Amino acid sequence: MARTQVGIIGAGPAGLLLSYLLHAEGIDAVVLEARSREYVEKRVRAGVCEHPTVELLREIGVGTRLDAEGLPHHGFSLRFDGRDHRIALSELTGRTITVYGQQEIVKDLIAAHEAKGYPVEFEVSDVELAELDTERPRVTYRDADGAPRELDCDVIAGCDGFHGVSRPTIPGGQVKSFDREYPFAWLGVLAQTPPSDEELIYTHHERGFALHSMRSPEITRLYLQVPHDEKIENWPDDRIWSELSARLATESEFSLREGPILDKGVTPMRSFVAEPMQYGRLFLAGDAAHIVPPTGAKGMNLAVADVRVLSRALVDLLLHNRSERAVSYSDTCLRRVWRAEHFSWYMTSMLHVDPASDEFQRRLQLSQLRYTASSRAAATSLAENYVGLPFE
Incomplete structure (x- = not known):
């Protein structure tokens, strides 16, 4: 022993x-x-x-x-609402x-x-x-x-x-x-292409949530909200890029950079x-x-x-x-x-589309997003949680 x-x-x-x-x-x-x-x-x-x-x-x-x-x-x-609303982490928290x-x-x-x-x-x-x-x-x-x-x-x-x-x-x-299981999942892809933006983009869209992230200057990490029981076989690369383009589109110019998909999978939430x-x-x-x-x-x-x-x-x-x-x-x-x-x-409730929600709930989501984007107090609360609260 x-x-x-x-x-x-x-x-x-x-x-x-x-x-x-x-x-x-x-x-x-x-x-x-x-x-x-x-x-x-x-x-x-x-x-x-x-x-x-x-x-x-x-x-x-x-x-x-x-x-x-x-x-x-x-x-x-x-x-x-087809527009970006920046949460200035450093300005709001110093971190x-x-x-x-x-x-x-x-x-x-x-x-x-x-x-x-x-x-x-x-x-x-x-x-x-x-x-x-x-x-x-x-x-x-x-x-x-x-x-x-x-x-x-x-x-x-x-x-x-x-x-x-x-x-x-x-x-x-x-x-x-x-325990709580959510009625949706994330389809995540790792793509060999430079990020389309310098910062992360959390998107609320009527077709579902999308996230633009990255892992390096050459590798982009992207996510799409999909049904909780979705099969990866239903998502060929062309469909993934088409759906990302639709959800990440803005009223101003935004160009989603596409490239070879190195890895993809569905993650329950x-x-x-x-x-x-x-x-x-x-x-x-x-x-x-x-x-x-x-x-x-x-x-x-x-x-x-x-x-x-x-x-x-x-x-x-x-x-x-x-x-x-x-x-x-x-x-x-x-x-x-x-x-x-x-x-x-x-964050999950504010940004995702719950398939069981009605128009009342969706209006509440937009109200919360608009308040967070326009109120320094609300943005600061989000930012200090996001950058990480101090250790005990």
């Missing part, structure tokens, strides 16, 4: 960042990941980094490539967001682990957690060669996403779930929170504990906020035998989680 202080399940941003933060404080940790290194480094996910996320990555020394290749943004557009793909952060963190010799095991299987309500929880699994392994821990961190093994391991009745985010010596972080619809760009950033809180709690617990932060971990995180859940719901 191997021994470590913290067993971390999942090598996404949450698990890798937690491991790096703990090692920096002298705490041993092992990261276990079911997928291959190649898979997690290429898995396209979020792309908007909040100001606090960027500052933390810089602070711990893994922000060099982010600073060199990330795209700082000082604002974004709400596009409705920015940075467009830098989640998979790039994963690459940076894996490279940092490799450089320092911190252990990350890929392609593990049959992961099971045990003895969670004791001071010596265990992880059993098979390594990449199929050999059985057992890891004796002081703490286990479940950073393995919504479909991972960590949360379902908690005994029934110990966690309450809050849901809101989900598990309370509490801990059971015994198991602590949940990131998507294992909560999901937000992607409209507010909060998913990865919430994971970063979770592990920042958790790392400090585990330093207190394992190095100084102080349990206060560990005991209050869930309550501390959930304050931020529910704020982000509300903001993501607000």
